[in-house]
Amino acid sequence: MSNELDGIIQVDTDELKGMVNDSASPILIDVREIDEYEESHIPGVPLIPMQTIPAHLEKLDKSKSYVFICRSGARSQNVALYLKNNGFNDVRNYYGGMLSWDGDRQDGLEWMVENTQELYR
Template sequence: MGFEQDGIIQVEKEELKELIKGDRKDPIIIDVRELEEYEEAHIPGVPLIPMGNIPNVVKQLDKEQSYLFVCRSGGRSQNVAMYLQSQGFKHVQNYFGGMLAWDGEVQSGLEWVVKDVSELKK
């Protein structure tokens, strides 16, 4: 089970693998790295919203939904979670260790770059 850091729940690798394997829609897992990083390697089925785009879409995100953020090392995703928490989101989590710690399946290419936040409800 994860732990808490700066008020944000930190999800560890094995827990994330279980969430992905379970094909659950809650939490919604979002990669917040840059386009090039995502294209090089990402967790299959996980959509991309680069960190810099989060302020542009924050009003479209559901504050009651649970979100789990992923980045390269866990730093940017932690900042995104803290930012959303400051905007009134109560259910935000960070993948601790990021893609550097990920040893599960990866995919390359631009599988799912979010253009409209309503896509996340699929």
């Protein structure tokens, strides 16, 4: 069940599992470093490393919903707060991060977003 931290909805593992293959769900974005993502990530979830988020800010659609994922939930919380402070209304954090994820995993660099328009396939 979702709760809230600093005005950001916290998504738990069961909720995230329901979102992974649902095209109507929020856009899921992994914000870890490339090497962390390559080691293990949720299949189909794109990577936008945290430090590159400001460069993507103007390209992200403020009318869309987003859930951010990192290793423990701290970096993704900071990204959600940053976007919220920049006019994004529907941003969420995966509480517990990949340390809590017990679903399917994939290794390798599956999908690193260089052009955020790639998110809208």
